[in-house]
Amino acid sequence: MNSKVQTSQVEAEFPSEYYFSTEIPIRKIDLSLDIHVSFASVLDLVMEAHLQFFQYLGYSVTDIHGNSIIFANASIQYQGELLYKDKVIIDVSLDNFGEKSFDLYFRLSKRNRAEKISVVKIRVLFFDYKLRKVVPVPSEFKKKFDTGKYIKMQSPEIGKEISSAVGPDGFVFGFRKLEVWNLAHVFLLHLYELCETWKGKVEPSLLEHIRSISSLLPVRIAGAWGTRIRAEKVKNILRAKVHLEELRYLLILVADLGKVDPSQELEDLQTINSHLKKYLNKVRTGETRKIR
Known part of the structure; x- marks a missing residue:
């Protein structure tokens, strides 16, 4: 995987709609110097969320209509900290389809979306490991988003609950x-x-x-x-x-x-x-x- 990670001082634009949300409790092992979540652990959380997202869509990241995905680059905007036993909510969205790429967005928050943590944007490419080259986005994959097969939900403002399915601790129940x-x-x-x-x-x-x-x-x-x-x-x-x-x-x-x-x-x-x-x-x- 060839990726570049950048931190951004500019307000990240999370899309107005998202497809998937998950929640992950913070463990001791995720902390840096036993204080708060480290830079590497934020990426680990995002990687876990992206695996869950594609599983939710019914895919494996190594087999999306015969191809795999790889990351071209990533930008991370830090907005808050995660501590031990925090429960981070990660909303996932997908946008900007091109011929051979699309963007994945991850918005991290806690305390029932009352507190911003981070926004991550990743440029995703499709890759054929047999040909060892980047290939076009499978038409079947893009079509499912174009035709509305996957439900999109309105992205809430941080601090406002979006659903009766979200409990007071920020977990979907x-x-x-x-x-x-x-x-x-x-x-x-x-x-x-x-x-x-x-x-x-x-x-x-x-x-x-x-x-x-x-x-x-x-x-x-x-x-x-x-x-x-x-x-x-x-x-x-x-x-x-x-x-x-x-x-x-x-x-x-x-x-x-x-x-x-x-x-x-x-x-x-x-x-x-x-x-x-x-x-x-x-x-x-x-x-x-x-x-x-």
């Missing part, structure tokens, strides 16, 4: 913590919009059935999160998998009827199914977090 729920929710919103474009091409009763089944997918996942009984968690996840397979069949049906092409949506279901399997395994092994 409830089922919104689950990557698989977020993926299913985004997929549901996308599918509702898609069904509008399919009107006149697909039977209305079939479209209504697709909407009905798709809405049950995030509902069951939320239900799995909401119960404290492991057997009930498992039951809800298995029900979600049943709804997923029902939905898969309905999409295959509309494809076989020859009116529309849901190939991307079928691929998205594969991603959701993979996350469902991981969640089910965590529940069965007792690795899920306590409800907040």
Whole structure:
């Protein structure tokens, strides 16, 4: 990875909308001289956030439609300090698509976004390790942002809560913590919009059935999160998998009827199914977090 790191004295422009947020508690090992978070640890936090972001999108950073990403440069603006046991909230946005690059933005804050910490901007390139060269941004990747497949949220002013899903300690709580729920929710919103474009091409009763089944997918996942009984968690996840397979069949049906092409949506279901399997395994092994 070839990268340049710069510090900026100019107010960084975090985009007006963002796609993803995560929260990470600060450990002793993150501190410099046992005082506050070090320069290197800020970058470590950003690296963790970027891995979580691409996982949320359904990608691995080493395989985005056959290519990897590398960092060309990074600029960091420091605005505050992080101390031991602070819980840093990292909002992630993506903007400025070019032929072979785009920009990733990370805004770090704490105390329920009441206090600014840092803004980081990274120029990202796509790289083909077989050819050993930078390649164009995959059209399939850019299209998902252009078509609004991924939900964008308004960037709040620091000091103002943006959602009832944010608790007083700055952590996202409830089922919104689950990557698989977020993926299913985004997929549901996308599918509702898609069904509008399919009107006149697909039977209305079939479209209504697709909407009905798709809405049950995030509902069951939320239900799995909401119960404290492991057997009930498992039951809800298995029900979600049943709804997923029902939905898969309905999409295959509309494809076989020859009116529309849901190939991307079928691929998205594969991603959701993979996350469902991981969640089910965590529940069965007792690795899920306590409800907040």
